[in-house]
Amino acid sequence: MSSNNRKLQYSLAINEALKQKMALDESVFLIGQGVKSPWYVGNTAKDLLELYGNARVIDTPVSENAMTGAAVGAAIVGMRPIVVHPRMDFMLYAFDPIINQAANWSYMSGGKSNVPVVIWGIVNRGGEQAAQHSQALHGLFNHIPGLKIVMPATPYDAKGLMVAAIEDDNPVIYIDDRWLYEVEEDVPEESFTIPIGKAAVRKLGNDVTIIGISYMAHLTLLLANELENDNIHCAVIDVRTLKPLDIETIFESVKKTGRVVVTDVGWLTGGVAGDISAVITENCFKYLKAPVMRVTLPDCPAPSSGVLEEAYYPTKDDIKRVINQVIHYK
Amino acid sequence: MLSNSDLQKLYRDMVKIKFVEETLIKPINDKLFKCPVHLYSGQEAVAVGVCAALTTNDYVFSTHRSHGHYLAKGGDLKAMLAEIYGKEAGCSRGRGGSMHLYAPEVGFCGSAPIVAGTISLALGGALASSIRNDNRVTVCFFGDGAVGEGVLYESLNFAALKKLPVIFACENNLYSTHLPIRECRISEDVYRIAEPFGIRTSKIDGNDVLSVYISAQKAVEACRYGDGPEFIEFKTYRMRGHVGPDDNIQGTHTDIRPRSEVENWSREDPVSKFKRYLIKNSIFQTFELNEIDAEIEQEIHEAHTYAQNNPFPTKSDLKKYVFKQ
Numbered sequence: 227m228s229s230n231n232r233k234l235q236y237s238l239a240i241n242e243a244l245k246q247k248m249a250l251d252e253s254v255f256l257i258g259q260g261v262k263s264p265w266y267v268g269n270t271a272k273d274l275l276e277l278y279g280n281a282r283v284i285d286t287p288v289s290e291n292a293m294t295g296a297a298v299g300a301a302i303v304g305m306r307p308i309v310v311h312p313r314m315d316f317m318l319y320a321f322d323p324i325i326n327q328a329a330n331w332s333y334m335s336g337g338k339s340n341v342p343v344v345i346w347g348i349v350n351r352g353g354e355q356a357a358q359h360s361q362a363l364h365g366l367f368n369h370i371p372g373l374k375i376v377m378p379a380t381p382y383d384a385k386g387l388m389v390a391a392i393e394d395d396n397p398v399i400y401i402d403d404r405w406l407y408e409v410e411e412d413v414p415e416e417s418f419t420i421p422i423g424k425a426a427v428r429k430l431g432n433d434v435t436i437i438g439i440s441y442m443a444h445l446t447l448l449l450a451n452e453l454e455n456d457n458i459h460c461a462v463i464d465v466r467t468l469k470p471l472d473i474e475t476i477f478e479s480v481k482k483t484g485r486v487v488v489t490d491v492g493w494l495t496g497g498v499a500g501d502i503s504a505v506i507t508e509n510c511f512k513y514l515k516a517p518v519m520r521v522t523l524p525d526c527p528a529p530s531s532g533v534l535e536e537a538y539y540p541t542k543d544d545i546k547r548v549i550n551q552v553i554h555y556k
Numbered sequence: 557m558l559s560n561s562d563l564q565k566l567y568r569d570m571v572k573i574k575f576v577e578e579t580l581i582k583p584i585n586d587k588l589f590k591c592p593v594h595l596y597s598g599q600e601a602v603a604v605g606v607c608a609a610l611t612t613n614d615y616v617f618s619t620h621r622s623h624g625h626y627l628a629k630g631g632d633l634k635a636m637l638a639e640i641y642g643k644e645a646g647c648s649r650g651r652g653g654s655m656h657l658y659a660p661e662v663g664f665c666g667s668a669p670i671v672a673g674t675i676s677l678a679l680g681g682a683l684a685s686s687i688r689n690d691n692r693v694t695v696c697f698f699g700d701g702a703v704g705e706g707v708l709y710e711s712l713n714f715a716a717l718k719k720l721p722v723i724f725a726c727e728n729n730l731y732s733t734h735l736p737i738r739e740c741r742i743s744e745d746v747y748r749i750a751e752p753f754g755i756r757t758s759k760i761d762g763n764d765v766l767s768v769y770i771s772a773q774k775a776v777e778a779c780r781y782g783d784g785p786e787f788i789e790f791k792t793y794r795m796r797g798h799v800g801p802d803d804n805i806q807g808t809h810t811d812i813r814p815r816s817e818v819e820n821w822s823r824e825d826p827v828s829k830f831k832r833y834l835i836k837n838s839i840f841q842t843f844e845l846n847e848i849d850a851e852i853e854q855e856i857h858e859a860h861t862y863a864q865n866n867p868f869p870t871k872s873d874l875k876k877y878v879f880k881q
């Protein structure tokens with residue numbers, strides 16, 4: 227198959243994955259609030275309703291618990307549903323079907339029944355939207371056995387991971403970020419998968435390893451390229467899959483640099499950055515030349531006031547400050 | 557019955573809400589703040605009529621579209637505008653924004669945009685009153701969209717079971733963001749959902765402030781006599797976008813409301829309707845009401861100036877108030 231690359235934006239890469247999987251597999255359907263409104267899902271669901279009809283592209287009443295349960299149930303009986311939550315904050319109503327049911331289902335049935343569902347949650351923050359319209363809740367799901375979690379940071383991965391998530395026989399939490407929707411890069415036209423459980427090395431460098439999650443992987447790479455001018459050479463790893471975590475790729479880099487900064491779009495305490503830090507310390511202790519440091523949101527709900535938002539969301543300068551601390555640690 | 561000064565208060569409160577909402581459009585368009593604002597224009601009679609039946613001691617919980625409820629319950633105008641502008645003097649000290657207004661000093665317990673998220677909290681307000689036997693009534697405002705959430709039905713059942721003094725005030729404006737009600741449920745009449753729980757329920761013209769007031773007054777009385785809860789559906793319409801002045805959000809045309817429908821409802825504007833009623837029945841003369849309009853306009857103008865000139869919160873105070881100080 228000839229690989230025909232063209233620039234595609236992140237949101238349209240998701241759209242292409244959905245289109246292609248829905249064309250190939252009639253058991254794939256999309257359900258959730260706002261699938262026919264760009265206000266909710268940007269252009270990720272563009273043309274789907276026209277192409278596949280309202281039996282397989284289902285805009286729903288505001289009923290997150292039941293709609294998610296319905297997707298899980300349909301998956302149990304052989305469909306491959308994608309249930310979308312236009313903001314992760316709204317998913318909290320759906321914790322029971324996701325955590326009690328989907329995540330435990332395979333194990334509880336001794337492997338006799340499984341749940342091939344994609345639970346897609348969009349992080350939609352900033353813009354003075356405050357505490358209930360800004361949350362990145364991947365850390366909560368990361369705690370739960372039985373869930374796979376992917377968080378693409380590039381258009382290429384947004385497509386490949388969506389395809390992989392749909393094809394996976396287990397519940398996959400797919401988390402994207404509206405702040406990435408307009409990022410563009412070359413994306414193959416044909417359907418392809420990014421293996422779940424594989425991190426991407428975005429940049430090589432010997433001074434420090436920066437491990438980024440979702441939007442923070444994006445921001446970190448921009449920063450790392452700038453830091454070359456200051457003669458600081460960062461390795462950048464984009465985690466891509468939170469669970470199962472690609473520890474080999476991480477360890478390989480850490481063993482070379484001995485210095486690590488983990489950047490996350492979630493909160494500090496009990497978060498994914500802390501978990502990654504622990505795994506590194508447990509396994510690579512003798513290679514470390516400095517403590518593993520984290521750059522995350524502070525332990526604080528999202529504020530409304532724009533001025534407080536500036537203090538809340540980590541910037542390149544915040545990451546740079548921590549990189550310098552780690553590099554100069556004695 | 558209502559005295560002339562009561563009627564004047566109803567008129568004043570409605571005009572105030574209407575003008576506040578309309579004066580927010582310019583600063584939104586001028587990007588003086590980014591905070592998403594769900595304007596209450598067109599629904600003024602519901603908040604004002606219901607809150608007129610309450611005392612300051614009674615409780616109100618609200619939603620994302622909460623400016624009207626906050627003001628009608630007696631929340632401070634300047635503090636609300638300062639909140640929307642993200643200022644330290646805001647009613648939530650710039651931490652909550654338009655969707656998180658608080659005025660516990662006047663019984664406005666709070667608003668939050670998670671659809672149906674405050675319904676069970678209102679249930680708790682009423683539960684507390686029943687335990688304390690304090691004779692308060694709690695009103696829970698929510699939209700037709702919230703009728704899709706299971707927590708509403710759990711709350712209805714428990715409220716009925718324990719005869720709690722809570723009023724479920726559903727503002728049916730026929731839309732839940734981009735979805736017309738017929739795409740959310742098989743019947744446009746919401747009030748009947750309360751029937752199987754044995755809850756008294758009715759459907760009221762939400763654009764007629766007197767009907768709203770009378771229905772709320774009866775419900776409040778019943779709740780105070782231990783004969784709660786009550787469900788009231790107010791039929792109404794929002795004259796502005798789901799969020800912001802119109803529905804063409806971020807360059808995307810998301811308004812699916814037919815123009816003729818919007819025009820028909822604009823003739824039902826509750827403030828103009830009530831003004832006509834007051835004049836026609838010779839309760840007030842036109843010039844008297846115009847004077848009130850002008851006074852309120854001035855008050856709101858000053859409140860904007862106050863809000864705009866107030867300082868932002870200090871960055872180093874980001875984490876202040878995560879816990880009670």
Ligand SMILES: Cc1ncc(C[n+]2csc(CCOP(=O)(O)OP(=O)(O)O)c2C)c(N)n1
Nearest residue numbers: 316621669670671699700701702731732733
């Ligand atoms: C749990 C949850 N799901 C989805 C949303 C997104 N959302 C915001 S307002 C709204 C519906 C509002 O409709 P309605 O309750 O009728 O209130 P209205 O806006 O008409 O006043 C929705 C679905 C939300 N805020 N919370």
Ligand SMILES: [Mg+2]
Nearest residue numbers: 699700729731
């Ligand atoms: Mg509505």
